Amino acid sequence: xxxxxxxxxxxxxxxxxxxxxxxxxxxxxxxxxxxxxxxxxxxxxxxxxxxxxxxxxxxxxxxxxxxxxxxxxxxxxxxxxxxxxxxxxxxxxxxxxxxxxxxxxxxxxxxxxxxxxxxxxxxxxxxxxxxxxxxxxxxxxxxxxxxxxxxxxxxxxxxxxxxxxxxxxxxxxxxxxxxxxxxxxxxxxxxxxxxxxxxxxxxxxxxxxxxxxxxxxxxxxxxxxxxxxxxxxxxxxxxxxxxxxxxxxxxxxxxxxxxxxxxxxxxxxxxxxxxxxxxxxxxxxxxxxxxxxxxxxxxxxxxxxxxxxxxxxxxxxxxxxxxxxxxxxxxxxxxxxxxxxxxxxxxxxxxxxxxxxxxxxxxxxxxxxxxxxxxxxxxxxxxxxxxxxxxxxxxxxxxxxxxxxxxxxxxxxxxxxxxxxxxxxxxxxxxxxxxxxxxxxxxxxxxxxxxxxxxxx
Amino acid sequence: xxxxxxxxxxxxxxxxxxxxxxxxxxxxxxxxxxxxxxxxxxxxxxxxxxxxxxxxxxxxxxxxxxxxxxxxxxxxxxxxxxxxxxxxxxxxxxxxxxxxxxxxxxxxxxxxxxxxxxxxxxxxxxxxx
Numbered sequence: 001x002x003x004x005x006x007x008x009x010x011x012x013x014x015x016x017x018x019x020x021x022x023x024x025x026x027x028x029x030x031x032x033x034x035x036x037x038x039x040x041x042x043x044x045x046x047x048x049x050x051x052x053x054x055x056x057x058x059x060x061x062x063x064x065x066x067x068x069x070x071x072x073x074x075x076x077x078x079x080x081x082x083x084x085x086x087x088x089x090x091x092x093x094x095x096x097x098x099x100x101x102x103x104x105x106x107x108x109x110x111x112x113x114x115x116x117x118x119x120x121x122x123x124x125x126x127x128x129x130x131x132x133x134x135x136x137x138x139x140x141x142x143x144x145x146x147x148x149x150x151x152x153x154x155x156x157x158x159x160x161x162x163x164x165x166x167x168x169x170x171x172x173x174x175x176x177x178x179x180x181x182x183x184x185x186x187x188x189x190x191x192x193x194x195x196x197x198x199x200x201x202x203x204x205x206x207x208x209x210x211x212x213x214x215x216x217x218x219x220x221x222x223x224x225x226x227x228x229x230x231x232x233x234x235x236x237x238x239x240x241x242x243x244x245x246x247x248x249x250x251x252x253x254x255x256x257x258x259x260x261x262x263x264x265x266x267x268x269x270x271x272x273x274x275x276x277x278x279x280x281x282x283x284x285x286x287x288x289x290x291x292x293x294x295x296x297x298x299x300x301x302x303x304x305x306x307x308x309x310x311x312x313x314x315x316x317x318x319x320x321x322x323x324x325x326x327x328x329x330x331x332x333x334x335x336x337x338x339x340x341x342x343x344x345x346x347x348x349x350x351x352x353x354x355x356x357x358x359x360x361x362x363x364x365x366x367x368x369x370x371x372x373x374x375x376x377x378x379x380x381x382x383x384x385x386x387x388x389x390x391x392x393x394x395x396x397x398x399x400x401x402x403x404x405x406x407x408x409x410x411x412x413x414x415x416x417x418x419x420x421x422x423x424x425x426x427x428x429x430x431x432x433x434x435x436x437x438x439x440x441x442x443x444x445x446x447x448x449x450x451x452x453x454x455x456x457x
Numbered sequence: 458x459x460x461x462x463x464x465x466x467x468x469x470x471x472x473x474x475x476x477x478x479x480x481x482x483x484x485x486x487x488x489x490x491x492x493x494x495x496x497x498x499x500x501x502x503x504x505x506x507x508x509x510x511x512x513x514x515x516x517x518x519x520x521x522x523x524x525x526x527x528x529x530x531x532x533x534x535x536x537x538x539x540x541x542x543x544x545x546x547x548x549x550x551x552x553x554x555x556x557x558x559x560x561x562x563x564x565x566x567x568x569x570x571x572x573x574x575x576x577x578x579x580x581x582x583x584x585x586x
Contacts, residue, residue, distance in 0.1 A: 149504060290499060290519075315498075315524040324526065 063407060066437055068366070070387045070428030071214070071412035072133070072163055073278070074267045076242070076355060077432050078339075079346050082269045086339040093334065100311045106334070107309035111297045113341040120244040121237070121261040122251025123283040127294035128332040133264030134166040136280030137208065137238060138173035139293045139327060140262045143284070144206035144234040145179060146326070147259075147291040151232045154179045157204040159193050159224060160186035161213020162238065164417040191217040191380035191389065193224055202231055209258070210238040211247065215414070216387035216426060217380050218247075225254030234259040241281065242267045242359065243385050245352035251285075260284045269343025270336050279333035279340065290316060293327030358431035359386035362438060366429040369442035375449045379424050387428045389414060389421075394449075396425045402448045408441055460488045462554050467577035468530045473554060474571060477561070481536055485558040486518060486527060486549065489581055494520040497546040502538040503560060509533060511567040516559050518549065531569040533562035 006014075011023070020026060027035075046054070067075050085091070090105060100107060114126035130136045141156045158167055160183055171181045184207075187194035191213065207228035211221050221237070228235045237250030237258035250258035266278035284292055290313065298312030318325040344352065363386045370376050375393035392399060396413045403410035411427040418424065429438060465473045471490035475483045491497065501517040509515050509529035516527040516538075539558050542548060549557035572580065 290501070315519045315522065320522075321524050324524075 065404070065407045065409045066433070066441065067272070067409045068427050068429055068433075068441060069409050069412050070430075071426055072165065072264060073272055073275070074240070074242070074359075074386075074428065074430055075272055075432050076267055076269075076359075076430055078269050078271060078343065081346060082339050082342045085342050086335060091335065091338045101308075104309055107297050107311075109338050109341055110295075110332070110334070111299060111309050112345075113337050114297060116341065116344045117241070117281050118283050120241055120249065121239065121281075121283045122249025122257065123261055124251075124286040125289050125292070125296065126281065126283040127292050127296050128334070129265065129337045130262070130280035130282055130294055130329060131333065132276060132278045132280045133238070133262065133266075134163070134169035134280075135173060136262035136264075136282055137162075137166045137236070138170040139280075139329060140236045140260045140282060141170055141174050141179055141181070141206055141208070142177065142327070143260060143288065143291045143293060144236060145177075147288045148205050148232070148234045151203055151205045153203050153205050155202075155204045156181050157202065157207045157228075157233070158183045159207070159209045159213070159219055160184060161192065161215055161217060161219055162208050162210045163214040166210075166238070189380065190382050191215045192219045192382070195220075195223065195227070198227060200231075204228070204231060204233045206234040206236050206260075207231075208236045208238060209253070211250075212240060212243055212385035212387065215380065215389045215418075216384045216428075217389075218383050218385065221248065221250075221253040223254070225256070225258060229254065229256055237261040238263045240267060240385070241265060242352065242356050245349065245356040246360075247356075247385070251283075257285070259288060265333075265336065265340050268340035270339055277333060277336055279336035289313065291326060293329040295332055355431050356386070359429070360384075362386070362429035362431065362433050363388060363427070365435070366427060366433075366438045366441065369438060370427065370445055373442075373446050373449045376445070379421060386430060387426055390425045390427060391421075392423045392425060394423060396423045399425065399445075399448055403441075403444055406444050408444055410441070410445070460554070461574055461578055461581075463574045465554065465574065466571040467574065467580075468528075468569070468571060469580065470528050470530070472527065472530055474530060475558075480564070482531065482533065482562045482564050483558050484515075484527075484530065484560050484562065485553055487577075488553045489584075491550050491553045491557070494518060494525065495522055496520055497549050499524075500539075500542040500546045500549070500559065502540070502542065503535050505535050505538060507535045508565075509535065509562065511565075511569040518546070518559075527559060529560075529562070529569075530571065531562065532565035532567035534565065535560055536563045537561035 110128045117126040118124060130139055145154055156179055158181055167181050185194040185197035209219055209221055209224050211219055213219055225235045235258040237253060239250055239261060250261040262280060262282040264278060265281045270278055296312050297309055300308055300310050302308050314320060316326040318328060367388045370390060371378055377391045379389040379391045396415055400410050400413060411425045414421055414424040414426050465475050467473050471487045473485055473487050477483055497518055497520050499519040503515055511529055511532045513529050514526045515529040518525055518527055538560055
């Protein structure tokens with residue numbers, strides 16, 4: 001049965017009221033050649049029972065491998081209470097309510113989220129969230145162009161450690177508005193920016209720094225932030241929120257701090273799930289708030305002087321500014337943000353720092369084990385957080401295949417994104433891994449490398 | 458009833474213009490405009506030196522309920538902006554024709570379509586009726 005409340009009579013009546021003959025008439029302005037008349041390739045409908053069976057079978061194919069892949073999404077322990085609370089009926093909606101102020105509980109949750117994220121990132125103001133980290137970078141770049149009136153260019157420079165997928169997504173979203181994204185020169189030994197090779201004549205509108213970098217390294221964020229500010233550029237910091245429990249917050253980078261911070265919120269209580277739904281966070285200095293995309297919840301008082309929460313700065317938004325709105329983003333990832341808020345509340349500062357430290361320790365231990373194997377070395381010197389790039393003497397794809405046969409997801413193959421690096425693997429061990437798990441991985445890798453390197457014909 | 462100084466010119470977009478002794482044109486929004494917008498919370502100003510076309514965006518005035526463009530009624534080059542509005546946008550509400558001025562232009566060739574006080578009053582009467 002179709003879940004549409006209108007009867008055919010209702011539809012007729014509504015069409016008659018606006019002098020339209022059919023529903024198709026309402027879509028007249030769409031050119032006919034853009035319409036698809038048949039859905040070739042879409043299989044026949046299945047019954048609920050059939051679909052349940054199909055999905056159960058497919059889910060079983062996933063198995064329960066030991067996961068050492070990070071590369072932007074991270075497996076963390078999520079206390080049971082997080083999703084028990086987040087899926088209560090009162091929270092279980094993806095939307096910011098249309099009658100926003102009638103839903104004070106939802107608004108308060110988002111307000112608490114904003115407070116926590118601003119504290120983590122060391123900046124003044126947060127929005128209610130964005131779709132994900134990658135589109136968050138696009139929004140941050142567009143925001144920098146709107147807000148930075150000292151620099152007229154639309155060139156955005158990216159530190160070498162910016163997630164390559166984020167760079168592609170940002171270019172896809174913001175490229176049509178004339179923004180260009182270009183990587184800064186990399187220093188081969190450290191994987192970080194090569195300060196000696198920087199162009200001091202550059203006039204970027206923004207410089208994007210990811211910390212920890214996609215390659216697991218720690219950039220000299222203070223120096224790069226100051227370099228960018230000296231060029232008149234805004235600094236956009238991308239940071240893994242877990243790492244911010246122990247690393248310097250973007251708002252404190254360099255002399256003046258990053259102007260905008262954004263990133264992927266998934267590590268805060270959102271399970272790994274084929275790429276989503278996750279959520280993006282974004283914070284900024286107060287002076288840039290009017291150019292911030294998305295919704296912002298503010299605390300206020302009502303006519304009787306009682307505290308309450310309201311959507312604030314709405315005048316910038318699409319339903320009022322129409323085509324001149326600050327951004328087309330007028331929603332948020334409410335449910336994911338609710339989970340993140342509960343996760344952060346349950347862990348607290350100390351808990352989040354413990355997760356960060358344990359993840360860094362586990363990764364260091366894993367790397368120590370793996371690099372004791374002949375044919376495996378660290379790609380970069382210097383400190384890291386909970387991810388490390390490893391150089392291998394054989395094709396990474398084959399190594400990963402051999403590990404997968406033993407139910408181990410060994411890491412992220414960097415050779416596609418960074419062909420210059422050769423055979424390199426990015427590994428990550430979060431707090432979810434026990435010493436025994438790490439030993440299992442190291443032993444399996446040792447077995448793989450015990451097999452002589454077969455030269456391909 | 459909106460206040461309407463007789464020594465100014467006006468536009469259909471509820472802006473006013475004053476020709477200064479040095480030939481530059483000071484522009485703001487009318488009493489009617491500020492009262493329709495309500496309490497202003499933010500004004501986005503252009504940069505000094507920027508050229509504007511008649512009818513093009515020049516500034517944005519934002520109240521708690523709406524953000525509206527301020528259009529350049531004539532072509533010209535921005536010679537001054539009212540920086541005080543950055544900290545104190547509500548001056549537009551309290552003194553729209555005086556301290557609430559927004560932009561000063563060195564006029565260009567396009568003189569736009571301006572209204573006399575009487576013609577603007579007629580426009581307001583039409584809106585009210």
